[in-house]
Amino acid sequence: MRSSVLSLAIAASIALASAPVLADAPKCEPEKVAEKYPELAGKTLLMGADGQTPPYAYLDSKTNTLVGSDIDLAKKVFDCIGVKYEIRPAAWSGIFPAVVAGQMDLMFYIYYNAKRVQQADFVVYMKAGTGAITQKGNPKNIKSNDDLCGKTVAVGLGTVEEAQMKELGGKCVAAGKETVTVMTYPDHAAGFRLVANKRADVMLTDLALVDRTVADNPDVYVRAYGIISGFQIGAAVKKGNKVLADALLDGLKAVQASGGEQEVFKKYGVDPALELPAELKTN
């Protein structure tokens, strides 16, 4: 008891003394949650996650709980802020609307873009890569986006890839080629089935997911190509929830500063180069 009081006192005095100097390198101070984020103290944050997105979030078959790089990273951030949390699984398409409606407090791993930021505030923390997965041996010889005219492409419902492919289809027609046939799937497993069953020629989704799937099923799939798309991936909170956005920003910065994000990425086979310095995006 005495030691904890003592350490609290020391930590407090250090924080007081060093706060102005170290303003740009936030530290994890979970014990000070009531002081730093009074609105969050004692609250249990609800985080929505799609448990069908390995290696970011998926079901651990032993514990039947969600694990993955985003889950681990989120937990590190929550622990760093000093809040309780609950991670609830849902179908992908339902999560963002739930955050916007305030049914969920936040979600990790959602592409930041101009349209979505009108509905929610983002704290970005990684760069996105898009991977194209096709049948083993790449029978249609697909090497880049330019080879997709006239092909059947599977994309997740409501994803950025879906929008990109619809746009690409128009360009193909303008260039006198056949359009892109876009097939949408509700969850990644369904998308992979489309490719495995040859209903789709290629499926576009997250690069790390593609790599992991290919590594797990080398007899079925191969990576056709991969691109760093330039998109940024972040955590989303309800528009105007400044307290939580700030807390996440501080937490992510602190976890990044201590090498926590690198550690999580390595553990789940996500390219550490995809780390992006945390930044709050409100427009």
Place this chain on the structure above:
Amino acid sequence: MEWATEVLSYFTSDFLWAGAVLAVKITVVSMVIGLTFGLVLALMRMSEYRPIAGVAWVYIWVMRGTPLLLQLVFIFDALPLVGLKFDSFTTAVIGFSLNQAAFSAEILRGGILSVSPQQAVAASSLGMGPMLTLRRIVLPQAMRAILPALANDTIGMLKMTSVASVIFVNELTFRAQQIVGENFKFFTVFAGAGLIYLLLTSIISIVQMTLERSLDPDRRQQAGPRGRLGFGRRGQVALPVATAGPARKASRVETVRELIPAASATSSDQPFLQCTNVWKAYGERDVLKGISFDVKPGEVVAVIGPSGSGKSTLLRLVNHLESIDQGEIRVGGRYVGYVKENGHLKPISGRARARAEVGVSMVFQSFNLFANLTALENIMEAPVRVHGVPKAEAEALARRLLAAVGLSSHADHLPQHLSGGQQQRVAIARALAVKPRLMLFDEPTSALDPELVGEVLSVMRALAEAGMTMVIVTHEIRFAREVADRVVFFDDGNIVEEGAPADVLDRPKMERTRQFLSAISNESDDEEVA
């Protein structure tokens, strides 16, 4: 066989079963709420009051016409904007209930419409209110048409709960998808989950089968003393036929006299039924054109006349099965389900109760016995449910009435197993069970084979001799001559002639009456020749 072990391991997975339990919970709660609300909607849809029917129609139109997924997301994600925030489970229950209500409203409506409206008319004539009629008579018969469709809906809903994964309901299919999302073993995982579904839907099918059996009146009857699912009742007791042999007629009159209220309790000079200047029109057509007509206590009046002359309509007005347009009808000095306002009769609610209080019973051309009840139960229904007579007492009375109409051994038979004549005798016993002071007979023998007419007429004769006040619409001229104190001849909504049977039937004053009687006698002559 590795895959089989794997399927089995998923089939027995706690993780998947937790999802299954959630799906079952949502289904059960939503089904109960949905059915209740659905019944309300179905009744609204059938309401004569246009705006109420319209509201129900619009609700059903919207709910059936929009995807459930959309409704769920709307409730979960849009209602918080107006301050209504529900958790996942509650949202799912609300969404599925509201949806199910729309679908089951139509199923229930279909079931209710499949029951003959005459069943409700009969119940109404016995003083049973609309809700009691619905619960005891209409729904039990409708349920047989309703159940299979509802079982379909239940199974459909159980499987459809996976739609709710967008609102964070972590049920069976969604859990299976998550496992697949990690290990990509589609077939074994989904086969395991599929087996769980199959097991659950099998249970629903078994429940459906059991319920259907228990609702089948024939099976219910065979179930005997124990019955099924609490529908049981006492087994058949073969009572000796009380009335047989030559002593039959006299004893029947005696029995009936004991069973009916004393006719002359009120001053017999005062008419018991008074119709004054009664007008009734259906649309443009005047059916009754200012009829005035009285019946004294203990009097037996035969109403004759061609079809469409308004005879039956008059009976239906007397016990307020239909509303009067002009004039007034009093029974025992009271209006049946009306109040008088500014010289006009205004219908009020609770006319079933008024009917019961005044003591008017009706016997129909088509018998209208309750198809879901045995002869005994048909007779007991109104005394127990409307007049609050204790069951044992009502049963004793019902058995005595059955004996009086000569059907003691048929107490536990369903109407469908009785001949027309037997059904009509049970119907008379049923009408007597409420201790009426006035009995209305609407062509009671017209739907019967000629050889069955006699048994019904003999019961009616006994009633007349016992002093019951009766109005009988009939084509049986011979019977009218024998039994009636007075004969009234109707034509084209007017009373053409009335008087003692000997006068009206044998020495009619009016040409129209003569024509009618000669047409009738020609007809019966033809029949006799043929």
